[in-house]
Amino acid sequence: MKYIIMFLFLLVLISCSSTISTSKKEYQISEKSKLEKDWKYDPKEWTLENQSLNGTGSPEHWAGITSKKDLPENYEITFEINLTSGNLFEVMLNFEGQNYIRTYLYNIDQNIFIGRGIYDKNSDEYGKRGGPTILKKPFDFSSNVWHKVKIQVQNKQLQFIVDENTSLVCSLEKQNLSQKGKIGFLTNGKVQMKNLKIKTL
Structure with missing residues (x-):
């Protein structure tokens, strides 16, 4: 009985956590109910x-989806x-208010980027989404x-890696980038994403 109570207590702690990931477990989206519970999105745009x-x-109109909980201070995100x-x-990191860190892939320029972003979900006006580039x-x-995409933020250092051999690294402090907030995704086309995992480092 004691172990059952402890287990239930841990479940309550995890569900009440202010972050989307804990050090004990990777966060994954596997069920529609979890998507609806943990994320803000338009079901016509994200399924x-x-x-x-x-x-x-x-x-x-860029389709956006954002988590309801913050990312931990140090984290790793992987997906395909x-x-x-x-x-x-685009992956929106440390999204707070309308500001976030841009980590994105752009096939017109054939580059990966880190930048400073703004996203107003209620406006499609130029200047109300995206933002300036820092590195590419x-x-x-x-x-x-x-x-394959891998993003790590640890000790205020951001590393953005694509297909295991193309990477960008920058300091959140030196570039005056957001150090806390939620995660989100943006696309101006059609995208499929699988094997999303978010874990605390």
């Missing part, structure tokens, strides 16, 4: 099918993405190809 998170946006149309897929590196970002 979960066969454990694949699918987003549908357009150049005029396939952009089937459009040219932009050439990358063959092909459509209809699965790419």
